Amino acid sequence: MTPVGLLIVSHSARLAEGVVEVAAQMGEGVPLVAAGGTDDGGVGTSFEKVMDGIVAADTGEGVVVLTDLGSAVMTAESVLEFLDDEQRARVRIADAALVEGSVAAAVASRAGAGLDGVVRAAEEAVRGAEAEEPPEISEPSESAVLTLKNPLGLHARPSAVLAGRLSAYDVQVTVNGVDGQSVMALMALGAGQGQQLVVEAAGPDAAKAVRFVTAQVEAGFGEL
Incomplete structure (x- = not known):
């Protein structure tokens, strides 16, 4: 693509x-x-x-x-x-x-x-811009609990990497309760090295989405 x-x-x-x-x-x-x-x-x-x-x-x-x-x-x-x-x-x-x-x-x-x-x-790039509400996932079909390894955690670039790719999937996904397809929502978490990310997803691409987030976190977003 x-x-x-x-x-x-x-x-x-x-x-x-x-x-x-x-x-x-x-x-x-x-x-x-x-x-x-x-x-x-x-x-x-x-x-x-x-x-x-x-x-x-x-x-x-x-x-x-x-x-x-x-x-x-x-x-x-x-x-x-x-x-x-x-x-x-x-x-x-x-x-x-x-x-x-x-x-x-x-x-x-x-x-x-x-x-x-x-x-x-x-x-959503300007801080303070109104972002969409996170999707309601009452019964996620896929989930994972991950620990951030990269020194700067979920800063701008990793947030954009996750939101960008997840936006291309047919999925509803949250990370620590916020919309996983929103760059600003992910950045606003302020998640640093050693903190946990709880990923929940539902929809046709749920498994693919969770695997992608898991792979990125485990690889330290290429920053290790």
């Missing part, structure tokens, strides 16, 4: 390129495209740049568009009207802070999250 692409739309070409540069540090291999400024190099947005950017960023799994101001959203929405139904179904405009959302989206995409999972990561 190829990663979901990201299109950064800004009124400034330099700002869009800068956000791409920052997000690329956390999202190696993720298609990141800047669409900043007007066609003549001025401040503003360009229909053509956004259209070309969507095409360039979409490698088959779709594109999440992040914008800096309301008029950039309007430009992106105008472009969507000119896409065919198949293309339009693979594009989402995230209601997210540009820098924080782009970084979180890049991490989630790199971790294997699908289109909806990447949008969710972007929109």
Whole structure:
């Protein structure tokens, strides 16, 4: 599976390129495209740049568009009207802070999250943003009790790895009672080295989800 692409739309070409540069540090291999400024190099947005950017960023799994101001959203929405139904179904405009959302989206995409999972990561990136309630799992079909081994515990990168991949599964999953498909909810646990994670899952991919979390925790998220 190829990663979901990201299109950064800004009124400034330099700002869009800068956000791409920052997000690329956390999202190696993720298609990141800047669409900043007007066609003549001025401040503003360009229909053509956004259209070309969507095409360039979409490698088959779709594109999440992040914008800096309301008029950039309007430009992106105008472009969507000119896409065919198949293309339009693979594009989402995230209601997210540009820098924080782009970084979180890049991490989630790199971790294997699908289109909806990447949008969710972007929109929950700013601390204090309202997150969805955790799923109610009255009778989990799969569960595990794990102990964090990596020195920094469940910090931003491991949280994004878990939420990103779990978002791609057909599963309801909680970790210590919070939504396992939410980057911000996992980070908010503040779970450090030596602390336990109680993973509970239900749904068609429940066993796969618990195995994935177990493998990541046992491997120390590659940080040992």
